[in-house]
Amino acid sequence: MEISLYLAVAQWTLLFGFAFLVIMLYRQLGHVFGAKAPFKHGPPAGTRAESFEYKRVSDHTLQYVAPGGGQPALLAFVNPTCQACEELVRALSAAHKSGDLKDLRVLLLISEPATYLQISDAFRATDLEIGQILSKAPLNSYKVTATPLVIAIDAGGVIGASGAATELAEVRGFIRACFVPHHEPHFPDLPVVQKADAAH
Amino acid sequence: MEASAIAAKLILAVTLLVAGGAKLASLSSFSATVRMFLPNRFRLPIARAISISVILGELILGTMSLTLPSVPLINQLVLVLCAAFIVISSIGYAIFRGRSCQCFGGLSQRKFDFLGVARSVLLLAMSVIALQHLNPGTIQVQLSSTLLLLAGAALLGASAFIAARAIEASARNLRRG
Numbered sequence: 001m002e003i004s005l006y007l008a009v010a011q012w013t014l015l016f017g018f019a020f021l022v023i024m025l026y027r028q029l030g031h032v033f034g035a036k037a038p039f040k041h042g043p044p045a046g047t048r049a050e051s052f053e054y055k056r057v058s059d060h061t062l063q064y065v066a067p068g069g070g071q072p073a074l075l076a077f078v079n080p081t082c083q084a085c086e087e088l089v090r091a092l093s094a095a096h097k098s099g100d101l102k103d104l105r106v107l108l109l110i111s112e113p114a115t116y117l118q119i120s121d122a123f124r125a126t127d128l129e130i131g132q133i134l135s136k137a138p139l140n141s142y143k144v145t146a147t148p149l150v151i152a153i154d155a156g157g158v159i160g161a162s163g164a165a166t167e168l169a170e171v172r173g174f175i176r177a178c179f180v181p182h183h184e185p186h187f188p189d190l191p192v193v194q195k196a197d198a199a200h
Numbered sequence: 201m202e203a204s205a206i207a208a209k210l211i212l213a214v215t216l217l218v219a220g221g222a223k224l225a226s227l228s229s230f231s232a233t234v235r236m237f238l239p240n241r242f243r244l245p246i247a248r249a250i251s252i253s254v255i256l257g258e259l260i261l262g263t264m265s266l267t268l269p270s271v272p273l274i275n276q277l278v279l280v281l282c283a284a285f286i287v288i289s290s291i292g293y294a295i296f297r298g299r300s301c302q303c304f305g306g307l308s309q310r311k312f313d314f315l316g317v318a319r320s321v322l323l324l325a326m327s328v329i330a331l332q333h334l335n336p337g338t339i340q341v342q343l344s345s346t347l348l349l350l351a352g353a354a355l356l357g358a359s360a361f362i363a364a365r366a367i368e369a370s371a372r373n374l375r376r377g
Contacts, residue, residue: 006206013207013210020214086232
């Protein structure tokens with residue numbers, strides 16, 4: 001039985017199509033599970049939070065984040081075109097309305113143009129302060145490799161927790177981390193024996 | 201020469217099926233991308249309706265292109281779709297550079313960039329090659345073969361859908377710890 005040229009090419013193309021699909025699947029799974037590597041996404045707990053400048057979107061004025069001024073802070077690196085970020089903003093807005101964010105400085109930090117805020121219902125509706133990052137320095141110092149990223153900073157300016165969040169329960173976990181004092185490690189690289197000697 | 205036209209036509213059909221299936225699994229993300237191109241007064245349901253139309257267009261055109269090789273109108277419709285891809289990727293490159301294009305849903309991390317425009321040009325070139333008139337004997341497909349090709353198209357689209365959905369679910373579960 002003789003098959004036409006079309007069918008011969010079609011079966012090979014379908015075969016390559018499936019092979020291509022398997023390669024894409026493994027490649028993406030590699031991206032997904034690679035993102036779980038410790039400390040790759042956000043700074044580790046116990047490190048000191050860095051200061052930086054940003055532009056407040058509501059009045060276009062320059063503002064300053066200076067952790068350690070006696071008030072705990074919750075920084076959320078988000079972007080209006082990121083769907084998970086919209087979920088986080090909704091969760092933060094709900095926490096704000098229910099009074100969970102009392103005594104806490106909460107700041108949504110975007111790196112995209114402020115005009116993009118109009119495309120997102122969650123960003124347009126929120127009462128929380130939105131700031132635009134002016135340089136890549138805070139993205140580097142806070143190890144922002146993907147959004148959303150939440151950073152909980154205690155009153156002493158030490159990072160208590162960092163990571164992704166999209167739900168209210170996760171947001172509440174970060175809020176709790178803001179109110180637990182975290183001590184910056186003084187001898188992070190010394191072996192335990194030498195630290196014990198230093199104590200004597 | 202005929203083989204290259206057939207190959208171009210089939211590669212485009214397979215690409216449309218994979219892209220359509222993967223986008224369907226990431227409908228909300230793709231709708232958010234579509235909404236970026238719409239004026240502010242257009243709400244999300246309109247973006248979602250456009251997204252579903254695009255996805256259905258890709259799946260139907262991909263399936264028809266694969267199973268009905270002797271209908272020249274399908275090649276012309278694929279050409280129009282590829283021309284639309286160039287317009288969209290160019291606007292995306294100009295205005296939304298670096299943002300995710302969701303071209304293959306959760307299956308890839310393609311962005312609006314220069315390479316995206318180049319890929320659209322390549323797709324358009326392939327659709328032009330696929331327009332070439334072919335000898336009817338070369339593309340003759342019997343009913344049993346058409347049904348088998350239809351099954352292959354359905355399997356490919358469904359595989360892309362399941363793969364994209366599995367990746368999204370893995371990412372969501374990892375986020376939740």
